[in-house]
Amino acid sequence: MNQRQALYEYLLRLGDNALILGQRLTEWIGHAPALEEELGSANVALDLIGQARGWLAYAGTVEGAGRDEDTLALQRDVLDFRNALLLEQPNGHYGDTIARQYLFDAFHYPLLEALRGCADQHIAAIAAKSYKEAGYHRRRSAEWMVRLGDGTAESHAKLQRSVDTLWPYTGELFTPDEVDRTLQSLGVAADLTAVYQTWDEDVARTLKTATLQRPQAGWMQSGGKQGRHSEQLGYILAQMQFLPRAYPDARW
Amino acid sequence: MKDWPLWEVFIRSRHGLAHKHVGSLHASDAAMALANARDVYTRRGEGMSIWVVRSTDITASAPGDKAILFDPSEDKVYRHPTFYEIPDEVDNL
Numbered sequence: 001m002n003q004r005q006a007l008y009e010y011l012l013r014l015g016d017n018a019l020i021l022g023q024r025l026t027e028w029i030g031h032a033p034a035l036e037e038e039l040g041s042a043n044v045a046l047d048l049i050g051q052a053r054g055w056l057a058y059a060g061t062v063e064g065a066g067r068d069e070d071t072l073a074l075q076r077d078v079l080d081f082r083n084a085l086l087l088e089q090p091n092g093h094y095g096d097t098i099a100r101q102y103l104f105d106a107f108h109y110p111l112l113e114a115l116r117g118c119a120d121q122h123i124a125a126i127a128a129k130s131y132k133e134a135g136y137h138r139r140r141s142a143e144w145m146v147r148l149g150d151g152t153a154e155s156h157a158k159l160q161r162s163v164d165t166l167w168p169y170t171g172e173l174f175t176p177d178e179v180d181r182t183l184q185s186l187g188v189a190a191d192l193t194a195v196y197q198t199w200d201e202d203v204a205r206t207l208k209t210a211t212l213q214r215p216q217a218g219w220m221q222s223g224g225k226q227g228r229h230s231e232q233l234g235y236i237l238a239q240m241q242f243l244p245r246a247y248p249d250a251r252w
Numbered sequence: 253m254k255d256w257p258l259w260e261v262f263i264r265s266r267h268g269l270a271h272k273h274v275g276s277l278h279a280s281d282a283a284m285a286l287a288n289a290r291d292v293y294t295r296r297g298e299g300m301s302i303w304v305v306r307s308t309d310i311t312a313s314a315p316g317d318k319a320i321l322f323d324p325s326e327d328k329v330y331r332h333p334t335f336y337e338i339p340d341e342v343d344n345l
Contacts, residue, residue: 034256036278036279036288039292040287040288139287140287143283143284143287
């Protein structure tokens with residue numbers, strides 16, 4: 001794998017993580033448990049889709065095949081997506097959505113923070129813009145973890161189940177592969193060991209405050225970063241891509 | 253979430269000198285009220301500072317008292333600072 005291919009893959013991972021989670025959050029529009037939450041999660045969704053635009057636009061440039069961010073978002077199929085499996089998991093109840101969000105935000109923030117110092121100036125610039133948004137996302141989802149975890153007996157039990165269910169999807173975020181290693185040696189990719197340390201401390205603190213048990217270390221899911229996805233992603237893409245595929249000339 | 257108390261939101265805008273009431277929202281506690289105020293009322297760069305206060309903590313004057321509270325000041329023009337020259341350098345008085 002040469003450097004350009006690795007960079008393209010890396011940018012797809014950054015972009016697809018943001019795009020798929022953003023798309024998932026938009027599913028709450030019209031269904032959120034309170035008006036305040038509706039606006040709050042839509043704000044996060046818009047932040048993420050904005051970030052995805054930056055990453056995918058640059059991915060298209062690096063690929064050099066004339067594809068822009070819209071083409072990459074709306075005309076790739078399941079096997080070409082590089083998002084982590086965590087982000088395509090269903091919204092479930094609000095506790096499921098919050099747990100998924102928090103486990104990702106606690107990873108996303110230190111990742112972007114590290115990428116601000118990236119040797120690639122484009123990546124450093126997108127990270128510098130995005131990490132402030134990610135910092136707010138992390139604070140918001142952590143607050144909700146505490147409120148639901150340390151809330152009623154029912155909300156506590158439900159959120160504990162959400163964390164237990166989603167936990168096996170967190171390992172993939174921190175498992176480096178050839179793409180990570182190739183780019184890390186060039187000072188482009190973030191050091192996932194350092195990102196994990198920050199995540200680990202953050203998660204330990206939040207779970208403790210939320211009176212939740214940390215799940216036992218165990219078998220972890222993997223594959224999303226390499227394009228092996230759960231059936232969930234197909235449904236997301238069907239909804240997200242239907243219109244531009246059926247009406248390619250449609251204009252906003 | 254039906255039992256969340258109501259909060260009043262005050263925002264100081266970028267060029268504003270004082271916090272202004274912008275609306276209200278529901279939240280379980282003060283920290284969540286601040287977060288919700290940020291999401292509901294500062295989406296277009298309106299704010300530099302947010303205050304939230306429980307609606308029940310505001311003591312309001314009764315609409316029926318309007319006459320006895322405010323009418324007496326209506327015929328006292330000498331209380332308006334219109335009889336002074338204001339130097340050009342003074343922007344806000």
